Amino acid sequence: MQTAKSFSRREAFRFRRMILIVLCGLVLAYALLVAFVYLRQAKMLYFPTRQIEATPENLNLSFDEITLQTSDGVHISAWYIPSPKAQGFLVFCHGNAGNISHRLDSIRLFHEMDLSVLIFDYRGYGKSEGEPTEKGMYLDAEAAYDFLVTVKGAAPSRIIVFGRSLGSAVAAELAMRRTAGALIIESGFTSVPDLGRKFFPHMPVKLISRFHYATIDKVGRLHLPKLFIHSPDDEIVPYAQGKSLFAAAAEPKEFLTIRGDHNGGFLLSGDSYLHGIGRFLEKYF
DSSP states (O other), rough: OOOOOHHHHHHHHHHHHHHHHHHHHHHHHHHHHHHHHHHHHHHOOOEEEEEEOGGGGGGGGEEEEEEEEESOOEEEEEEEEOOOOOOOSEEEEOOEEEEEGGGGHHHHHHTTTTEEEEEEOOSSSTTOOOOOHOOOOOHHHHHHHHHHHHHHOGGGEEEEEEEETTTHHHHHHHHHHHHOSSSEEEEEOOOOHHHHHHTTTTTTTHHHHHHOOGGGTTTTGGGEEEEEEEEOOSSSOHHHHHHHHHHHHHHEEEEEOOSOOTTTTHHHHHHHHHHHHHHHHHHOO
């Protein structure tokens, strides 16, 4: 005949075993989720599209459609939009989604600033060959810059390196590798691991991240004039990260606060955006 004491011990054992099974299940589920995120990082970071939906011709702007070859042999697609009154040349490093055909509004604005624009698609985007990688994107930007210098005869001091969102990290790396007259970082983040913690706060993002794009490690070593542009309303890249980049940057530097969301802030801000960039260029470029 079972005693109350033996029954209590058996129930306690079963309860502990159940708790252990639940905990093991949770650990396994967490490990599987971490593994999924680790393996899917590229799909979560890059959102290229192949279809070219419009060209500068839609804006009544003349342009050259060109193909550049990177130092590792990849052919990438680019547009060169000359300005008849060019005050300088701008290398445009776009964000992580779409392709160059989705940046016509920015091309128009820079053209109105009397800048000749070279915008290129990273490998895997638009008509460019290959698949996007961090190292590869840096080589893509080098090819664009080198085209301006060797083919268009641009003086390095007259080149502005511009990057928006993910492109800001590419632009910062290009400014490390090549001489330029100015660097503009718009909606930039400090690093991919830092940004990843926003979206995956309970994961060991820094340990599992396969990408760095660590602009925060570069801006303090760049001594060319730098303009940081960010909106407090940015729903993707926290405004605080833009301010952190500015705080870490070496002089000379300026900060321009705009309004609006991550993708449309430059348009919503209107004249304040244009005048802010214009004042920066007048002062330093």
